[in-house]
Amino acid sequence: MRLPLPNGLLPKGSNHLYVTVADGSNHTYKIECRPKGWKEITLGRGWQRFYREYKLQPSNILLFKHKGRDDFSVRIFQSPGVERTYATSGEEVVDITPQKVRRIRTRAPEAPRRRTGCINVPRSAAAAEVEQTFRSKHPFFIMHITKRLLGTHFLPNVPHFGDDVNDCVMVTLRSGEISVRAVYSKYGGKRRRNCGAISQGWVCFLRKCNISVPKLAVFEISCTHPEVELLVQFVDFE
Numbered sequence: 337m338r339l340p341l342p343n344g345l346l347p348k349g350s351n352h353l354y355v356t357v358a359d360g361s362n363h364t365y366k367i368e369c370r371p372k373g374w375k376e377i378t379l380g381r382g383w384q385r386f387y388r389e390y391k392l393q394p395s396n397i398l399l400f401k402h403k404g405r406d407d408f409s410v411r412i413f414q415s416p417g418v419e420r421t422y423a424t425s426g427e428e429v430v431d432i433t434p435q436k437v438r439r440i441r442t443r444a445p446e447a448p449r450r451r452t453g454c455i456n457v458p459r460s461a462a463a464a465e466v467e468q469t470f471r472s473k474h475p476f477f478i479m480h481i482t483k484r485l486l487g488t489h490f491l492p493n494v495p496h497f498g499d500d501v502n503d504c505v506m507v508t509l510r511s512g513e514i515s516v517r518a519v520y521s522k523y524g525g526k527r528r529r530n531c532g533a534i535s536q537g538w539v540c541f542l543r544k545c546n547i548s549v550p551k552l553a554v555f556e557i558s559c560t561h562p563e564v565e566l567l568v569q570f571v572d573f574e
Contacts, residue, residue, distance in 0.1 A: 355400075479555065554571060
């Protein structure tokens with residue numbers, strides 16, 4: 337798969353795209369890319385998964401919109417002017433575009449299914465490497481605790497824990513024998529509706545864990561009911 341994009345459109349040295357389908361699931365795919373000449377890029381690892389999960393057909397039309405840096409949104413059209421619609425269930429994406437020759441039965445709403453694996457998109461090579469090697473029976477996310485974040489009283493851009501979790505909840509942060517209660521608050525508005533911030537306890541947690549230099553932090557969502565519990569591991573990186 338090749339895209340007619342000039343090489344200068346992406347950040348210098350970038351070898352991945354982050355593609356989100358505008359279907360309401362906010363599922364982002366990390367797709368390897370490499371330049372082909374000056375006006376095209378070739379998509380590699382990650383594209384087959386995207387192609388398979390959205391059951392793309394040769395007649396489909398994909399409309400890519402550049403959101404900045406290496407982020408793209410994409411809309412999928414069944415034919416010119418007819419956009420596909422989807423219902424998502426876990427990791428599976430099902431095409432429910434209305435067809436003229438058949439009727440689609442509506443299903444009773446299912447209870448939210450718990451996500452697995454990494455639920456955010458790491459934005460550094462070190463974090464991406466941890467994503468590939470880290471194994472857990474719980475869903476997890478990876479945050480880069482930078483020098484700037486060490487000087488703030490909260491942790492921003494934390495992915496929301498699930499549709500069944502309230503927008504403002506108490507969170508227990510655990511690292512070995514250390515346990516600290518904190519507050520998670522989901523952002524308002526549509527732009528960052530699936531993220532929030534951890535505060536009121538975050539600084540105390542870093543202090544008790546003796547974190548004074550930048551680290552990668554892996555947060556395992558071990559429990560969401562009756563309360564949210566996060567198991568935290570700090571990882572050194574180069």
